Amino acid sequence: MTSAVSVRGLWKRFGQQVAVAGIDLELPAGKFIGLVGPNGAGKTTTLSMVTGLLRPDQGSVQVVGHDVWRDPVEVKARIGVLPEGLRLFERLSGRELLAYSGRLRGLPGAEVDKRAGQLLDVLDLAGAQHKLVVDYSTGMRKKIGLAAALLHNPEVLFLDEPFEGVDPVSAQIIRGVLERYTASGATVVFSSHVMELVESLCDWVAVMAAGRIRAHGTLDEVRGSAPSLQQAFLELVGAHGRDTGSDLDWLGGKR
Amino acid sequence: MTGGAVAGDITPVVVRLKLSLLRNGLRQSGGRRAAYIASAVGVLLFSVLQMLGFVALRGNEHAASVVVPLIAVLAVGWAVMPLFFAGGDETLDPTRLVMLPLRPRPLVRALLVSSLIGIGPVFTLCMLVGSVISVAHGGAAYVVAVVGVALALLVCVALARTVAVANLRLLTSRKGRDLAVLSGLVIAIGAQVVNFGAQRLGSGGLGQLDGAAGVLAWVPPASALGAVDSASEGSYGVAVAQLALSALALAGLLALWSRHLTRLMTSPDGSTLPSAEGAAREQSSTGLARLLPAGRTGTVMERSLRYVWRDPKTKAAWVTSLAIGLIVPVFNALQGTGVIYFACFAAGMLGVQMYNQFGQDTSAFWMVAMTISSTRDAYVELRARALALLLITLPYATLVTVLTTALIGDWPKLPEVLGMSFALLGAMLATGAWTSARFPYSIPQEGYKNVAPGQSGLALAAVVGGMVSAALLCAPVIALTIWANVSADGDEWSWLLLPLGAVYGTAITLAGLRLAAPRTARQLPEILLAVSKG
Numbered sequence: 001m002t003s004a005v006s007v008r009g010l011w012k013r014f015g016q017q018v019a020v021a022g023i024d025l026e027l028p029a030g031k032f033i034g035l036v037g038p039n040g041a042g043k044t045t046t047l048s049m050v051t052g053l054l055r056p057d058q059g060s061v062q063v064v065g066h067d068v069w070r071d072p073v074e075v076k077a078r079i080g081v082l083p084e085g086l087r088l089f090e091r092l093s094g095r096e097l098l099a100y101s102g103r104l105r106g107l108p109g110a111e112v113d114k115r116a117g118q119l120l121d122v123l124d125l126a127g128a129q130h131k132l133v134v135d136y137s138t139g140m141r142k143k144i145g146l147a148a149a150l151l152h153n154p155e156v157l158f159l160d161e162p163f164e165g166v167d168p169v170s171a172q173i174i175r176g177v178l179e180r181y182t183a184s185g186a187t188v189v190f191s192s193h194v195m196e197l198v199e200s201l202c203d204w205v206a207v208m209a210a211g212r213i214r215a216h217g218t219l220d221e222v223r224g225s226a227p228s229l230q231q232a233f234l235e236l237v238g239a240h241g242r243d244t245g246s247d248l249d250w251l252g253g254k255r
Numbered sequence: 256m257t258g259g260a261v262a263g264d265i266t267p268v269v270v271r272l273k274l275s276l277l278r279n280g281l282r283q284s285g286g287r288r289a290a291y292i293a294s295a296v297g298v299l300l301f302s303v304l305q306m307l308g309f310v311a312l313r314g315n316e317h318a319a320s321v322v323v324p325l326i327a328v329l330a331v332g333w334a335v336m337p338l339f340f341a342g343g344d345e346t347l348d349p350t351r352l353v354m355l356p357l358r359p360r361p362l363v364r365a366l367l368v369s370s371l372i373g374i375g376p377v378f379t380l381c382m383l384v385g386s387v388i389s390v391a392h393g394g395a396a397y398v399v400a401v402v403g404v405a406l407a408l409l410v411c412v413a414l415a416r417t418v419a420v421a422n423l424r425l426l427t428s429r430k431g432r433d434l435a436v437l438s439g440l441v442i443a444i445g446a447q448v449v450n451f452g453a454q455r456l457g458s459g460g461l462g463q464l465d466g467a468a469g470v471l472a473w474v475p476p477a478s479a480l481g482a483v484d485s486a487s488e489g490s491y492g493v494a495v496a497q498l499a500l501s502a503l504a505l506a507g508l509l510a511l512w513s514r515h516l517t518r519l520m521t522s523p524d525g526s527t528l529p530s531a532e533g534a535a536r537e538q539s540s541t542g543l544a545r546l547l548p549a550g551r552t553g554t555v556m557e558r559s560l561r562y563v564w565r566d567p568k569t570k571a572a573w574v575t576s577l578a579i580g581l582i583v584p585v586f587n588a589l590q591g592t593g594v595i596y597f598a599c600f601a602a603g604m605l606g607v608q609m610y611n612q613f614g615q616d617t618s619a620f621w622m623v624a625m626t627i628s629s630t631r632d633a634y635v636e637l638r639a640r641a642l643a644l645l646l647i648t649l650p651y652a653t654l655v656t657v658l659t660t661a662l663i664g665d666w667p668k669l670p671e672v673l674g675m676s677f678a679l680l681g682a683m684l685a686t687g688a689w690t691s692a693r694f695p696y697s698i699p700q701e702g703y704k705n706v707a708p709g710q711s712g713l714a715l716a717a718v719v720g721g722m723v724s725a726a727l728l729c730a731p732v733i734a735l736t737i738w739a740n741v742s743a744d745g746d747e748w749s750w751l752l753l754p755l756g757a758v759y760g761t762a763i764t765l766a767g768l769r770l771a772a773p774r775t776a777r778q779l780p781e782i783l784l785a786v787s788k789g
Contacts, residue, residue, distance in 0.1 A: 053621055055780040072628040081625060086618040086787065089558065091565040103554040104626040132565070135429060148622070 003062075004029040004156050004187040005050060010059035012045050019045040021211035023059070027189060027204070029156075032182045034198035035191040036229075037208035038237060043191040044084055046208070047160050050189075051081045064155055077105070080149035082142070084160035084191075090134035094125055094144045097133055101148040112151065119147040124173055139170035146174060150181065157181065159190035163197060175201065195230040205229070209237040265357065269365035273372050298374050302381035309385035319484040320468035322386040326407060327477040329382060333411040335441075336375075337419035338434060359513045359520075367509075370412045383407050387483050396486040399494050403479035406501045410476035413508040420515040433567040440571050444578045451586050472497065475504035551632070555639035560646065562615070568698055568705070569615055573608060573647075580604035581655055588662035595668050601655035602676040605648040606683020606725070610718055612640050612691040613775075614698045618787035624779040634772035637691070641684050641764060652676050671736050671749045674756025678732040681760025682725035685767020690717040692771040692778065697788035707788040728763055732756050 005027040012020040020042045027033050037043050048054035050061050052068045052075065060067060066074040089097055095116060102112030120126045123143040128136065133144060142162055149157060157178075163171050178201075182188050192198050198205060199219065206216040214236045215222050219229070226232035281288045312318045370376070387400035472481025482497035547553035562569045580601035587593035613620050627633050656676050660669045694717035697707035706714040736752055739745035775782065 051625075053624065053780060053783060076625055076628045081621075083621055086621045089562075089616070089619045089622060091562055092558065096561070100554055100558050101622060101626075104551060104623070106551070106626075109549065 002029045003027060004031075004033075004064060005189065006062040007046075007050065008060045010046065010049060010061065011057045012042075012049060012054070013057055018211055020049070020056075023211075023213055025206060025213055025216060027187070027206075029064075029187050030182070030185050031187060031204040032178070032202045033187065033189045033204045033206070034202035035189060035206050035208060036193060036195065036198050036233060037191075038193060038239075041208040042211040043208055044160055047158055047189070047191060048083065051079060051083075051158050052076065053081070053083065077152070078155045080152065080154035080157045082145045082149045082157075082159045082162055084164065088133050088141065088145060088148070091132060093130045093132055094136070094140075094147075095120065095129040097144060098147055098151060102151045105152045107152060115151055116147070119150060122173075122177060123147055124170075137167075138165040139167045142166050143170055143174065146177065150177070154186070156187045156189065159188065161192060162190055163192060163194065195228070195233055199223075199229040207233060207236050264365075265361050266365040266368050269369045270372065273369040277373070295374055298378045302378055302385075306381060306385040306388070309389040312389040315389075317464065318389045319472070319481070320464040322390055323468040323471045323477045323480050323484070324464055326383070326386060326480050327471045327474060329379060330407075330411055330414060330476050333375075333379075333415045334418050337415050338422060357520075359517045362516060363509060363513045366416065367409070367413060370416060371408070376408065376412060379408055379411055380404070383480075386480055390480065390484045390487060392487040395491060395494075396483055399486040399498065400483045402498060403483050403501070406498065406505060407476035407479040410479070410501055410505050410508065413505060413512060414476075417508050417512040417515065420512055420519060423519060440574055440578075443575070444582075447578070447582050447586075451582075451589075454590065473500065475501040551626075551635045552639040552642065555636055556643040556646070559640055559643035563643075563647070566615075568700065572705075576604040576608060577651065580651070584655060584659040585662065588659050593659065593663055595660060595663050595665050595672055596675065598652075598656040598659040598672050599676045599679050602648070602652040602680040603683060603722075603725075605644070605652065606680050606687060607718070607722075608644055608648075609641060609684045609687025610690055610721060611694075611696060611698070611714070612637070612687070613695045613782050614691075614786045616786065617698065617700060618783070620783050620786050624783055627776055627779060630773045630776045633775040634768055637688050637768050637771055637775065641688065641768065644684070645680075648680060652680060667746065667749075670751075670753035671739060671756075674752035674754070675729070675732055675736055676756070677753075677760040678729050678756040678763075679725065679760070681762070681764040682728035683722075684760075684764040685728065685770075686721040686725045688764075688767045688771040689774075690721045692775040692782070693717075695782045695785040697786050710785075710788065732759055 003026045005025070007023050007025040007027075010020055010023040011018075023046060035043050035046070045054065049056045049059075050063070050068065052072060055069075060069075062068070063075050064078055066078075068075050089100065092100060098116035098119065099109075099112055102116065103109060107115075117126075120129050123146065125140060125143055125147070128140060133141065136144065142165075146159070146162065149159070159178075162174060162178075166174065178188055178190075203219055204217070205219055205222045207214045207222060215232075223229050223232045226235065281291055309322070312321060315321075383404045387404055391397055391400045471477045472484070478497040479501040482494040482501070485491075485494040485497060547556050563573050564570060580603075583600045584593060584597035587597055588595075613623070616623060623636065627636060653673065653676075656673050657669065660666060660672065694713055696710040696714045696717070698705055699707055732752070732755065735755065736749075739749035739752060
């Protein structure tokens with residue numbers, strides 16, 4: 001099995017706080033990969049380091065066989081990124097943002113405009129293409145960000161919480177586009193804390209908690225004997241069976 | 256109450272609401288209370304001073320010529336204020352009362368009375384009282400004065416309210432918040448113009464105002480003051496006409512206000528309506544794009560230029576630079592105190608825009624970082640940003656220099672001043688590019704701050720250090736200019752300083768970009784981290 005992403009001994013500290021505590025991971029190519037974990041597990045930090053947006057304290061990252069830090073020319077052309085918590089150039093319209101992003105990546109102008117038009121249509125943004133991104137809703141922002149990440153037809157796509165705050169209709173559209181994209185042999189790596197979503201979308205999962213990888217493998221391997229990924233996840237991160245009953249015994253009792 | 260409108264007068268209720276809001280606003284924080292008390296004391300002191308000024312003006316033959324335009328300016332202030340400080344007064348937003356069964360007429364009355372409470376109206380009242388003291392002579396004039404002051408005050412307040420209500424949809428939208436960022440700027444530039452006007456008056460005498468005052472005496476609410484002056488001179492008919500004009504204006508404003516209120520309170524809130532309108536207006540692809548070079552250079556230039564117009568923070572910074580770059584040399588030249596070398600101010604002020612290029616991107620810089628994979632990419636990116644800047648700066652600096660030279664009338668000096676401008680511009684671009692890569696910092700997108708907390712030292716070091724370095728970099732050109740002025744045959748070759756300055760400026764710009772590029776390419780994650788704090 002060839003690796004789309006290969007991570008070795010990745011560390012990141014912010015002051016006293018260890019955000020990522022030595023990760024080793026091989027993500028298989030051509031799969032829909034879910035990186036799951038509770039808030040603060042280090043998912044965003046990991047994805048930022050993997051995509052070259054954050055410098056790790058230690059460790060190495062290879063994407064499709066090229067080192068992210070030593071060979072950025074090869075890597076940056078092959079990946080698409082949708083980060084979480086970072087802005088877009090919001091004073092551009094949706095169409096202008098795509099035109100800008102595609103041309104910066106060195107694609108010919110006519111090709112950029114053609115692809116942008118198709119992406120805007122498929123993502124149901126055509127009606128809002130001349131509106132400034134600053135006036136977009138959360139779902140529209142995620143969709144235009146996804147379009148910008150897909151524009152140069154990357155081999156590996158990294159999406160940080162692509163469904164966070166997105167309405168069901170937009171979520172379904174994003175899902176459809178991603179499924180079509182992986183069917184062509186490309187790799188999608190996305191982070192989420194919604195287990196049902198990961199379970200229904202992914203064929204390969206890595207579970208993260210407190211800066212470490214707790215489990216990884218195909219969905220069946222990670223799920224093991226547990227009835228659902230949710231159950232398996234709660235056991236893995238040690239939150240299973242945490243009893244909230246006894247302290248609040250008055251709640252719902254005699255009034 | 257039987258499901259109809261609220262019985263009785265709601266005015267006392269709304270007045271109490273206003274008082275409570277004021278009091279609660281002060282209770283929120285010590286800093287806010289201190290600021291409010293300080294501004295109240297400041298306004299009070301200013302009121303007393305201007306009142307004394309008006310009393311001193313009494314008897315001066317030009318008293319009315321000062322008072323009438325002053326009140327007109329005050330009214331303009333009232334009209335403009337709600338556009339910039341919409342958030343300041345919650346009772347300004349009638350949509351908060353939309354759930355209450357209120358009829359427009361009592362509501363307008365109640366809101367009008369409640370808006371007479373506050374520092375602004377007190378200040379205006381002091382100003383109006385001072386004004387009538389300086390122009391009213393005789394019993395009839397005193398009677399007209401009492402009516403005139405009340406009318407003028409009400410017109411001012413009603414004007415502010417009408418403007419606020421008419422633009423409420425704009426003010427509560429994103430565009431309104433964008434507008435607020437520009438407010439400080441309007442005040443700063445306004446102050447410059449007023450300052451200049453005052454200096455002109457100081458040298459030219461108050462008589463210059465007579466013409467303007469003659470016209471303004473017929474424009475409400477200044478016409479209410481014009482009426483007092485007319486009554487003092489015995490032209491009672493004119494006085495009544497001027498008073499009537501103000502009263503008519505008040506009635507008109509109240510009717511307009513009431514109509515807008517009714518419409519606002521019976522139609523959906525702006526925030527719940529999708530802002531589909533205006534979408535088509537912001538069509539992409541201006542003709543400009545086709546003139547720019549292809550590839551990264553043109554793409555980056557287009558984006559930079561769009562941001563100058565569309566991003567409120569960038570726009571405010573640019574307008575400040577453009578205004579100060581023009582005002583300092585030209586106004587000084589107009590006053591006859593100007594030195595021709597002040598023209599370089601334009602180049603210097605506009606060059607500042609090259610500083611903290613990546614901070615201007617905010618955390619959206621990641622989109623740039625993802626596409627920079629070599630020193631060459633970084634170089635082209637920085638060069639494109641410098642070119643976008645030059646597209647505006649070069650013609651503007653040239654224009655300001657020519658204008659200043661024309662006003663001073665020292666044409667032989669034009670080449671050397673232009674040369675010096677170009678050299679300075681080059682030095683600013685070079686140091687700006689380098690500090691952008693070396694000392695990036697965040698520009699918060701909300702509020703008036705231009706530096707994120709904890710980074711002000713960094714920002715100060717970058718800008719001051721950069722400007723000092725830029726001055727030092729210009730030293731050769733400055734030295735040559737001095738030599739041209741002191742040496743006996745300097746006038747014969749001083750024109751050479753124009754091409755020399757231009758070449759020198761270009762050379763150091765390119766050198767600065769070359770120095771900044773490798774660092775930018777190497778430090779992309781660190782730059783992103785530094786500019787993402789806003």
